[in-house]
Amino acid sequence: MFWCLTLVNVVVIVTVWTSISGAFSRHYHRSNLEQRVHGTDVTRWVTIVLLIIVLVLSFLPPTLDRRWDIVDELHSHKQPTWETAMSQLSRNGRSDIFWQRAFGQYSLLLDFDYHSWNVLPLLSLGLVGKTREGQKAGRKTMLTREIIERVLSGFKESNGQLHDGQSALARNQLLSQFSWACTLPTNIHNILAWHIGTTIAMDGHPVPRTGDHRVAKTLSDYCAYLVAFVPDMLPGHGYDTQRIFDAVVMEARKSLTGCDTVSSRCEKLTMMALASDSSGTILELGGRLGRELRGVVPEARRWKVLADFWAEFILFLAPSSNVEIHAEKLAAGGEFMTHLWALLTHAGILERPSTTDGVGGGNNGAPARDSPV
Structure with a gap:
C-alpha cells in the first residue's frame, strides 16, 4: 500500500511539473481555447491553479481522514477505569501513527528575547503564520510512564475530581503559603506565574532523567508551550491568551535587559520580588513565587510539591469545548x-469547576482587568 501511494504521488508530481513547465515554456503556442482578459491569458492561469490544487491534495496526509481514531479509541471502552486510561496513554499501538509521544517544551526565561525574521510567512504571502516575539520552541521530550502515572494517580486519589493545584499544595501542608499563587485573575496568569516560579526554583539544579524534578520540569514547560503555541487548547479565548503572553514577553525584555543567562534572569526576578505584592505583574508574581519556592527544603520536598502541583493542574486545564x-x-x-x-x-467531565477547595481558582480564563498582565 505504501509503495502504491508513493507511485501515485510520483506520477502526479511529474504530470504537474510537466504541465506547468509547458505552460511557461517559450514554445507555448496560442490556440483557439486561449482567452485573454486585459492582456492576461486566463486559460493558462486557470490550468496552473487547478494543477497546483491537485498537487496539494496529493500531499495531504492520510491522517486527515482518520484524525479522530485516537479519540475513538480512547472512548471505545465502556468503563473509564484507571487501568484502561493508563493502557491507552502508554501503549505502543495505532496511536503512534498520529502521535510520537513527544512533549512540546518552552521556557519563557530562556527564550523571551528570541526574534524571528518571519521570512517564510512573507514568502508564502501569509499562508504560513508569523512567529511572534519570544516564541521559540525548545527541544521536545518524550512522554514517560512516570509522568502518566503521576498525572492519573493524583486524579484517582481525588476520586475523579479536578483541582487547580490547591489540593496538591494542601497534601504537602503548603496551601496557606502558596494559595495566593493559585487565585490569580485567569488560569493563563496561573500557568505563567507558576512556570516562571518553577524555573527559578530549579535554577542551578541539573535536571535528572527521572524523578519528581523531571516530572515538574516537563509539565511546567509543556503548559508554557501550550500558552505560546497552542493557546486555543487552554481555558479562555486564544486571542486573550496571546495578548497575555505577548505582554509578559515585552515586560521581560524591558525588565531583564542586560541579563544574558537564565541564572542571572532568575536572580534579578527574585530581587524584584522583594518589592512586589499580590497586585504585581505576572513576571513579578513569578519572581515572588520562585523566591518562596526556594525556601521549601529539603530539595526533594520542593520537587515533590512542584510535581504534584503540575500533575494536578494540567488535568484541571484539560476540559474544553x-x-x-x-x-x-x-x-x-x-x-x-x-x-x-x-x-x-x-x-x-466536560467542564472544569470554577472553584476548588472552597477557594476561587481563577475565572476560567476570562480577562479580569484591562491590562493583559
Whole structure:
C-alpha cells in the first residue's frame, strides 16, 4: 500500500511539473481555447491553479481522514477505569501513527528575547503564520510512564475530581503559603506565574532523567508551550491568551535587559520580588513565587510539591469545548492534552469547576482587568 501511494504521488508530481513547465515554456503556442482578459491569458492561469490544487491534495496526509481514531479509541471502552486510561496513554499501538509521544517544551526565561525574521510567512504571502516575539520552541521530550502515572494517580486519589493545584499544595501542608499563587485573575496568569516560579526554583539544579524534578520540569514547560503555541487548547479565548503572553514577553525584555543567562534572569526576578505584592505583574508574581519556592527544603520536598502541583493542574486545564483544535492537532501529530481531554470527556467531565477547595481558582480564563498582565 505504501509503495502504491508513493507511485501515485510520483506520477502526479511529474504530470504537474510537466504541465506547468509547458505552460511557461517559450514554445507555448496560442490556440483557439486561449482567452485573454486585459492582456492576461486566463486559460493558462486557470490550468496552473487547478494543477497546483491537485498537487496539494496529493500531499495531504492520510491522517486527515482518520484524525479522530485516537479519540475513538480512547472512548471505545465502556468503563473509564484507571487501568484502561493508563493502557491507552502508554501503549505502543495505532496511536503512534498520529502521535510520537513527544512533549512540546518552552521556557519563557530562556527564550523571551528570541526574534524571528518571519521570512517564510512573507514568502508564502501569509499562508504560513508569523512567529511572534519570544516564541521559540525548545527541544521536545518524550512522554514517560512516570509522568502518566503521576498525572492519573493524583486524579484517582481525588476520586475523579479536578483541582487547580490547591489540593496538591494542601497534601504537602503548603496551601496557606502558596494559595495566593493559585487565585490569580485567569488560569493563563496561573500557568505563567507558576512556570516562571518553577524555573527559578530549579535554577542551578541539573535536571535528572527521572524523578519528581523531571516530572515538574516537563509539565511546567509543556503548559508554557501550550500558552505560546497552542493557546486555543487552554481555558479562555486564544486571542486573550496571546495578548497575555505577548505582554509578559515585552515586560521581560524591558525588565531583564542586560541579563544574558537564565541564572542571572532568575536572580534579578527574585530581587524584584522583594518589592512586589499580590497586585504585581505576572513576571513579578513569578519572581515572588520562585523566591518562596526556594525556601521549601529539603530539595526533594520542593520537587515533590512542584510535581504534584503540575500533575494536578494540567488535568484541571484539560476540559474544553473547542473540539476543532483537538481535531486539527490530531491531523498534525497530536498533543498530550488531547489524550487527557478525551479521557475526561469519556469520564463525563466536560467542564472544569470554577472553584476548588472552597477557594476561587481563577475565572476560567476570562480577562479580569484591562491590562493583559
